[in-house]
Amino acid sequence: MLNIKVVRSKQLKEKPQDETKLGFGKIFTDHMFLMDYTEGEGWHDARIVPYAPLPLDPATVVFHYAQEIFEGMKAYRTADGSVQLFRPDCNAKRFQDSADRLCIPRIPVEDYIQAVKAIVDIDRDWVPHSDGASLYIRPFVFANDVGLGVHASKHYIFCIICSPSGAYYAEGLDPVRIYVEDEYIRAAPGLTGFTKCGGNYAASIKAGELAEEKGFSQVLWLDGVEKKYVEEVGSMNIMFKIDGKIYTAACTGTVLPGVTRRSIIELLKDWGYEVIEGKLAIADVMKASEEGKLEEVFGTGTAAVVSPVKELDWEGKVAYIGGGKIGELTQKLYDTLTGIQWGKLPDTKGWTVKVEKQL
Structure with a gap:
């Protein structure tokens, strides 16, 4: 002590x-x-x-x-x-x-x-x-x-x-537009992608600035080897609801193991959703959009909690999600997690810790 x-x-x-x-x-x-x-x-x-x-x-x-x-x-x-x-x-x-x-x-x-x-x-x-x-x-x-x-x-x-x-974002909980970055990379195997160190964030600024100039709120990073698989978005993890299932990148060294990410996965499984942690190609995300199967996309992180996404732009192609509105599951996750955090909902998980008066 x-x-x-x-x-x-x-x-x-x-x-x-x-x-x-x-x-x-x-x-x-x-x-x-x-x-x-x-x-x-x-x-x-x-x-x-x-x-x-x-x-x-x-x-x-x-x-x-x-x-x-x-x-x-x-x-x-x-x-x-x-x-x-x-x-x-x-x-x-x-x-x-x-x-x-x-x-x-x-x-x-x-x-x-x-x-x-x-x-x-x-x-x-x-x-x-x-x-x-x-x-x-x-x-x-x-x-x-x-x-x-x-x-x-x-x-x-x-x-x-x-x-x-x-609120972390000026837009509040309004869905945001995301630019898929396929030139610069955030992390590669063997480096520091799974850590929270300043160098990771410094290296991300260039792509973020370019995306902002184009009118996007955040950058969706692809893997550093093949530049093919989705990993993170800006300073958050990201999840995709495709045809009723939830997909997100696995935390295998290049993706930050977010605390909010971890908590949301536990909630999703409690609610009966199948959560698939693994490789998801951006091409498959865009295809799912074309087929009408890309139902919801949202970022997760401590600052933003849950950030809904309404648009993905990759190689000139655009995936429009949920008619530009917050998805039902995204809203439920936000309400549940913030409800537990602010003590408005019962904490059945033992996630919250009281700060007793000491000093």
Whole structure:
């Protein structure tokens, strides 16, 4: 168990008055969690301090060789005023998998969850009260050795910051248009596609910018070898309802194992749907559309929860989905998952974790 020292901010920030204008990741709370790693000593000096810039040398390793990982989570305020997390153990375990791949020392699951609970607890007044808004939580670790040699760092900083946030997409839950990218790739076997590391996202920006210029909201990535099979969309996993069955890419090294993805698959199976995790060619998706069998398409992720898709554009061909409206199953998944997260529906899965008042 961590011994977390707390230094409270002497000057608290003014909290947003209008929670409908929070945006995403623009406003930050009063405090942050920090913990250091030193080779031979391990993780040490867990502390919560006032939110402030981090002083770093220009030669800090992370600036040059990108040895870092991160996670994305949310804290939700329920009707009775309590605050809860959603499956934090899954994020903690994925954080460990990312750490292994980037040669970063693991943080024990119980320590990760304790740290998240502690920072959310001290800044619980920042958890929004309005429907649909939440406190976004960003844990991250980065190498902070000073020097320009290419090797694993001997020192790291674990930091958690929080941001009260509204809807991830400006369009809300309205279906979006997706551009299928077949030139650039997001990941390839043996690389870091299954991790949450900044390099994956930096490499995706170019295609995202080009898609946006063409009027699309997101990019659908194909596999990095044959550029044939669907993998992810933007910063989310993606699922296709074709002729009554649900198809999604398998998490076999190039696809991020999303916590929302995992939860939705469990719900779908509970409801009797056949979920097929494996290779799905974009050509087969377009064919299904032509045959009237492509019933629903939706992205899944922590920030957006569920994002319905109304159009796929690939090689000049366009697949129109659901008449531009949210599919019945997509809506049910969104309502069910957010209902559990905000405590509006009973949690029969044991997915939610209360953040008790401690500090």
